[in-house]
Amino acid sequence: MNTRDSDHMISELEKKEGYILTDKPSEADLILINTCSVREKPERKLFSEIGQFAKLKKPGAKIGVCGCTASHMGEDIIKKAPSVDFVLGARNVSKITEVIHRPKAVEVSIDYDDSTYVYDIARNTGIKALLNISIGCDKKCAYCIVPHTRGKEISIPLDLLLREAKKLVDNGVKEIMLLGQNVNNYGVRFSDKHPKINFSGLLSELGKIEGLKRIRFTSPHPLHMDDEFLEEFARNPKVCKSIHIPLQSGSSKILKAMRRGYTKEWYLDRINRLKSLVPEVGISTDIIVGFPTESNEDFEDTMDVLEKVRFDTLYSFIYSPRPHTESASWSDDLMVDAKVAQDRLARLQARHREILSEDAKKEIGKIHNVLIENTKEAFDGMRGFSEGRSDNGRLIKIFDSMHSIGEILRVEVTKCDGGSLFGRVC
Ligand code: SAH
Ligand code: SF4
16 A cells, blocks of 8 residues: 555656656755554654665755554654654555655644546556555554555545556556445445445446456455455456455454454454355465464464464564554553564465475466466576566566566466475467
């Protein structure tokens, strides 16, 4: 979501203010730091980064701090780092061309509604694009700062999304990734009168766009994975058969404490239903270990879900207490010892790596439709290759035959190395 916010700030600045991108901070007239605050570590790095840019920047150049840390720290950022010229919250990025002209501006309102704001598309769109379908989040997961930084959930109107998607396709985009904190809650609230529609309806409408080859989305919430959604996912030929289903924990007790709204059994039931509809589906997930009160038994539940689902990709984190969240106020004796949490994370990741190499072997001989996303010419004795993703999300490298970015090819998997897959066009 931050990547998409950065893209849009860049395109606004290019189109409306004549800026061009540079990768040399010392040449820049404007330096934007787009921040994340989901965990503490990246947030801690912010002030040292500001200090470095303040030293590097040319006289008169401005520094802006944008994104979620901007939302929740607001003017404290300027107080702590006076070299910062403005602060722009995650929900206010559409105001970028305005704040650059207002010294010491602080725009962090989480009530601001830019759900009907039409951005211009960036110059170099490429073959893949991100499209926001909703802003904010209405959930109250006990550990999560996002509702505090991005505000309440508002869906972006259907006609605007269809217009944006067509514009992207006209500019050469083949694959659109729909973004939202809970994409499958689409339609829950619009800022104005809107015909009734849900996420399945949106997928079906987007599927009708000629020239659009692939649709992906992230993240759906397990709670909203009803049969209608799973059936549309299975049926719609343009919807890629890979899906991110954030688990967070495999223990129903911990899920309750997290206020996730589902149980281990519900999660596994949805996965089984999905796998029965789409046997080749690729599933990725997010897991937090060491959430307050997590016992060994709770963690074994998480390991059990890992074993049963065999995720293709795992994003795993140690619990990080965040300001403005419910669990940050819980007493110290509920916290999990840091060493225990570290060991659990290591065990989870090690077992996941094993699963990946076990499953990669089963891929040999399978044929996938692969969208070429990247090519590398032969260089200095290294062989050239093309690389792309299968419909179900697997990254496959094709050596010795160069292809063009944007091509969709039938590829047979011929080899694996650990979790990595190699193939040839057939
Ligand atoms: N809307 C998405 C998640 C957005 S945040 C969802 O509901 O799944 C991205 C991921 O960061 C989360 O899935 C979670 O695994 C992780 N995360 C969020 N808050 C965290 C915290 N306080 N400590 C550790 N990880 C956290
Ligand atoms: Fe955070 Fe929960 Fe909302 Fe996801 S659903 S953004 S984890 S509050």
